[in-house]
Amino acid sequence: MRILRILLEKEFRQIFRNPAILRIIFMMPAVQLLILPLAADYEIKNVNICVVDFDHSTYSTRLVNKIKASGYFNLVDYTESYDKALDYVEHDQADLLLQIPPLFERQLIKEDNASLFMVLNAINGVKANLGGAYLRSIINDFNSDVRLEWIQLPRLNPQPMIQVSSINWFNPQMNYQIFMVPGILVILVTMVGSFLAALNIVKEKEVGTIEQINVTPIHKYVFILGKLIPFWILGLVILTIGLILSRIFYGINPVGNVLTIYVFAAIYLMGILGLGLLVSTYSQTQQQAMLISFFLMMIFILLGGLYTSIDSMPMWAQIFTKFNPVTYFIDVMRMVVLKGSSLYDIRFHLLAAAAFGVVLNSWAVINYKKRN
Amino acid sequence: MMEDKVISVEQLTKRFGSFTAVDSISFSVSRGEIFGFLGANGAGKTTAMRMLCGLSFPTSGKAIVAGFDLYNDPEKIKKNIGYMSQKFSLYEDLTIRENIRFYGGIYGLTDGQIKSKTEFMVQHLHLEDQVDKLVKSLPLGWKQKLSFSVAMVHQPKIVFLDEPTGGVDPVTRREFWTMIYEAAHEGTTVFVTTHYMDEAEYCDRVSIMVDGRIDALDAPSELKKKFNASTMEEVFVQLARKAKRGD
Numbered sequence: 001m002r003i004l005r006i007l008l009e010k011e012f013r014q015i016f017r018n019p020a021i022l023r024i025i026f027m028m029p030a031v032q033l034l035i036l037p038l039a040a041d042y043e044i045k046n047v048n049i050c051v052v053d054f055d056h057s058t059y060s061t062r063l064v065n066k067i068k069a070s071g072y073f074n075l076v077d078y079t080e081s082y083d084k085a086l087d088y089v090e091h092d093q094a095d096l097l098l099q100i101p102p103l104f105e106r107q108l109i110k111e112d113n114a115s116l117f118m119v120l121n122a123i124n125g126v127k128a129n130l131g132g133a134y135l136r137s138i139i140n141d142f143n144s145d146v147r148l149e150w151i152q153l154p155r156l157n158p159q160p161m162i163q164v165s166s167i168n169w170f171n172p173q174m175n176y177q178i179f180m181v182p183g184i185l186v187i188l189v190t191m192v193g194s195f196l197a198a199l200n201i202v203k204e205k206e207v208g209t210i211e212q213i214n215v216t217p218i219h220k221y222v223f224i225l226g227k228l229i230p231f232w233i234l235g236l237v238i239l240t241i242g243l244i245l246s247r248i249f250y251g252i253n254p255v256g257n258v259l260t261i262y263v264f265a266a267i268y269l270m271g272i273l274g275l276g277l278l279v280s281t282y283s284q285t286q287q288q289a290m291l292i293s294f295f296l297m298m299i300f301i302l303l304g305g306l307y308t309s310i311d312s313m314p315m316w317a318q319i320f321t322k323f324n325p326v327t328y329f330i331d332v333m334r335m336v337v338l339k340g341s342s343l344y345d346i347r348f349h350l351l352a353a354a355a356f357g358v359v360l361n362s363w364a365v366i367n368y369k370k371r372n
Numbered sequence: 373m374m375e376d377k378v379i380s381v382e383q384l385t386k387r388f389g390s391f392t393a394v395d396s397i398s399f400s401v402s403r404g405e406i407f408g409f410l411g412a413n414g415a416g417k418t419t420a421m422r423m424l425c426g427l428s429f430p431t432s433g434k435a436i437v438a439g440f441d442l443y444n445d446p447e448k449i450k451k452n453i454g455y456m457s458q459k460f461s462l463y464e465d466l467t468i469r470e471n472i473r474f475y476g477g478i479y480g481l482t483d484g485q486i487k488s489k490t491e492f493m494v495q496h497l498h499l500e501d502q503v504d505k506l507v508k509s510l511p512l513g514w515k516q517k518l519s520f521s522v523a524m525v526h527q528p529k530i531v532f533l534d535e536p537t538g539g540v541d542p543v544t545r546r547e548f549w550t551m552i553y554e555a556a557h558e559g560t561t562v563f564v565t566t567h568y569m570d571e572a573e574y575c576d577r578v579s580i581m582v583d584g585r586i587d588a589l590d591a592p593s594e595l596k597k598k599f600n601a602s603t604m605e606e607v608f609v610q611l612a613r614k615a616k617r618g619d
Contacts, residue, residue: 002477002480003477003478003480006473006474006477006478007478009473009474010463010466010470010474013465013466013470014463014465014466017465018465207459207460207461207464208457208459208460208461209461209462209463211427211455211457211459211461212455212457212461212462212475213478214426214427215425215426215427215450215453215455216450216475216478216479217447217448217450217451217479217480218478219447370426370427371426371427371428371429371446372427372428372429
């Protein structure tokens with residue numbers, strides 16, 4: 001395949017002569033892997049809370065101190081005015097408002113029953129939800145503290161209690177970075193594969209060199225292979241850089257065999273490059289190709305299970321994720337890195353990736369025409 | 373009169389929707405001929421040429437190029453033709469040597485052939501000092517001469533040139549035409565579109581397209597006689613004035 005060799009020679013010369021591509025290849029993994037995982041953290045800290053205390057009793061002070069001591073909350077203000085506190089929420093200075101009603105202590109002691117009122121700022125849904133849950137658990141805790149002080153518990157508790165203790169399998173410390181970094185690496189490999197391949201081919205259309213190629217007797221399969229192989233290799237190079245960086249900076253050592261990741265990535269990249277090729281056959285300019293790729297990537301990434309759990313998506317979205325190649329790679333990465341899954345464990349993922357490769361590339365090849 | 377026809381076209385037509393870009397044109401070109409393909413902007417020259425090169429499907433009509441049928445054997449045609457498009461089609465981020473190697477390579481030349489071709493071309497174009505420089509650093513005139521040489525790298529039977537001398541100075545144009553003459557002299561048929569009427573005078577025969585049709589086809593001297601004009605420019609203006617579609 002001498003013609004293929006000539007094509008590859010040319011592509012690699014052009015890639016290594018293009019500083020923008022080199023920058024993307026080396027800078028993108030560095031920036032995305034070193035900065036994003038630190039920021040993209042599910043754990044919520046610094047929930048801004050404002051307490052409205054109409055009671056000013058020992059118990060209300062104890063509760064506030066307990067909240068402060070938890071380390072999750074940041075007391076914005078401790079006030080007696082509900083309106084003032086609501087103002088903080090309305091101006092986004094507070095995420096949570098806790099109101100302790102008058103006579104809180106008295107009711108608690110006399111009637112064994114007291115109520116509290118909570119306002120959540122739902123602009124940032126995640127923060128409100130988690131902050132609310134933290135606060136509830138602190139109050140529960142406070143509640144049992146109070147009970148313990150008052151009553152001498154009998155030897156046999158009349159109310160049976162089930163205590164649950166849990167252990168985080170595969171990720172004992174629930175380290176978000178171990179969870180996020182492999183996923184971000186998938187996004188990186190995917191973006192580089194599809195964007196660069198699509199842009200490269202469309203650039204030839206834009207400049208007009210593709211015309212010169214189309215007027216030669218070169219077979220379109222050879223031409224397409226010559227375009228895809230360089231980016232297939234680049235994708236694997238980026239994966240390698242990413243794995244090395246995540247080992248150095250996050251100490252992530254895949255539990256499973258790294259080769260398993262490479263086998264999957266090699267097949268997966270064929271599908272992704274097919275996608276890039278497909279986009280290029282539908283676009284005339286690099287701008288169009290960029291916009292189409294971007295549109296697809298947004299959907300693939302947001303519905304890929306990196307940031308949100310697929311299991312909690314509505315049914316239609318869950319079905320959609322079956323047609324999202326990114327989902328499979330993120331899954332495989334997490335399985336291999338965290339669980340140590342083997343090739344046999346990911347056999348269905350491999351099959352899916354191969355199917356994407358076949359479908360997308362056939363579609364693209366059919367749609368790629370030397371003559372129109 | 374059955375000389376060696378390398379291109380014969382019969383009622384070739386190309387429609388884009390309701391627009392007829394090329395309207396049932398018929399002509400033939402002989403081996404070694406320099407065939408000028410003239411017409412105002414939008415007359416359909418490039419579309420016709422693209423069909424003959426196998427870049428565009430004809431809507432109807434027949435064409436035999438370099439002995440092969442346009443519908444059945446486009447890839448065999450491609451082995452035997454060279455094409456230089458209006459858009460500059462060398463890779464600007466490759467050197468002269470690398471461009472020659474690339475195009476020579478995809479036409480199936482061996483390393484030895486590529487090497488001797490490169491030497492010959494570089495010497496011929498006096499580009500010895502530039503051979504390892506990126507093509508983007510060359511002046512336009514040299515780029516176009518290089519493009520032409522690259523289109524000829526596989527010694528095609530026919531070379532199609534689409535406005536090859538657009539935007540270059542008269543001296544370079546003259547040099548370019550010297551190259552065209554050399555190619556024709558060696559037996560290559562040259563099919564060239566142009567807007568420069570002095571260039572039309574250099575052709576063996578010219579056809580003038582108006583609104584997708586060929587309105588005149590003959591040697592420049594015959595056309596001038598027929599239209600009672602002293603220059604090809606006058607002939608062209610007389611015909612082009614009838615055009616209904618503009619730019």
